[in-house]
Amino acid sequence: MSFCIDVKNELAALRVPGCCRPALAYGLMLFSRSFSYKRMALQTTNLNMAKLFCELARKVYGADTVITEGGKSRITYRAEISSDADRLKVLASVDFGIEDGVINTSVFNRECCAAAFLRGVFLACGSLSDPEKEYRAEFLVKTKENADSLIELLKEFGISARISSRGKYSVVYIKESGMIEDLLTLLGASNVSLDIMNTKIVKSVKNNINRRGNCDSGNISKTVEASINQRRAIEHLRKIGMLSSLPLELQNAAELRSKYPNSTLKELCKLSEESITLSGLNHRLKKIIEIYENLRK
Numbered sequence: 001m002s003f004c005i006d007v008k009n010e011l012a013a014l015r016v017p018g019c020c021r022p023a024l025a026y027g028l029m030l031f032s033r034s035f036s037y038k039r040m041a042l043q044t045t046n047l048n049m050a051k052l053f054c055e056l057a058r059k060v061y062g063a064d065t066v067i068t069e070g071g072k073s074r075i076t077y078r079a080e081i082s083s084d085a086d087r088l089k090v091l092a093s094v095d096f097g098i099e100d101g102v103i104n105t106s107v108f109n110r111e112c113c114a115a116a117f118l119r120g121v122f123l124a125c126g127s128l129s130d131p132e133k134e135y136r137a138e139f140l141v142k143t144k145e146n147a148d149s150l151i152e153l154l155k156e157f158g159i160s161a162r163i164s165s166r167g168k169y170s171v172v173y174i175k176e177s178g179m180i181e182d183l184l185t186l187l188g189a190s191n192v193s194l195d196i197m198n199t200k201i202v203k204s205v206k207n208n209i210n211r212r213g214n215c216d217s218g219n220i221s222k223t224v225e226a227s228i229n230q231r232r233a234i235e236h237l238r239k240i241g242m243l244s245s246l247p248l249e250l251q252n253a254a255e256l257r258s259k260y261p262n263s264t265l266k267e268l269c270k271l272s273e274e275s276i277t278l279s280g281l282n283h284r285l286k287k288i289i290e291i292y293e294n295l296r297k
Contacts, residue, residue, distance in 0.1 A: 027120025
């Protein structure tokens with residue numbers, strides 16, 4: 001199973017709040033193979049995606065759906081809304097056709113709904129390269145208008161994407177690893193985002209040690225493991241809104257580690273704006289992990 005399929009399966013399995021379902025359904029359908037009065041369908045090699053399409057169509061619009069199986073060398077699934085009346089209902093709910101190619105953001109009741117919409121878009125037409133090989137996320141979009149509208153929406157979340165052509169399709173792509181991490185966190189795949197950060201750390205530490213002519217795998221493992229544990233604790237505390245309530249010195253230590261995930265403690269001390277010893281910084285980061293572990297008990 002590919003890295004991208006694993007990511008999509010993780011995203012498809014996320015619990016979706018009621019307010020976000022229409023936005024998730026809209027993103028999944030608008031950027032699927034067909035979205036029109038004549039046909040509304042998602043074609044995929046992933047049965048979980050086909051089932052999600054049908055589940056959302058039923059829950060959000062009360063629409064009847066069908067999944068058909070095809071393909072010769074590899075099985076493909078086509079999930080589609082089967083009746084003209086149901087397709088018309090979906091189109092009317094998002095004012096489709098009023099402004100061609102423009103995403104109707106009135107469907108988003110809250111910021112979480114916009115993130116759910118983008119998750120649907122990624123599930124419909126997105127792909128993600130294995131970070132062990134390269135950093136690249138992309139969306140294969142049917143029209144240039146949809147691509148432009150998608151880029152503008154991503155920009156609202158601070159994610160910068162570019163556009164290119166591939167045959168009759170437009171490709172919205174992101175190659176900067178930090179932006180990809182932000183995108184995955186926004187979509188709800190925070191574990192995958194951390195995995196990419198960890199991959200970067202391993203590569204960086206190996207490169208640094210190799211440059212010094214001393215590839216000590218034990219040192220690599222210790223440095224990477226410490227950084228992973230620290231950032232996992234920091235991200236969890238930030239996610240539940242507790243990080244900002246910690247003492248200022250712990251907040252500063254967390255910010256330093258988040259900003260420089262590849263650095264050793266000695267390097268972090270030099271990068272710190274305040275004067276701090278290696279043992280002092282180590283104590284603060286250990287305290288953050290202790291708070292995190294106590295919450296997990």
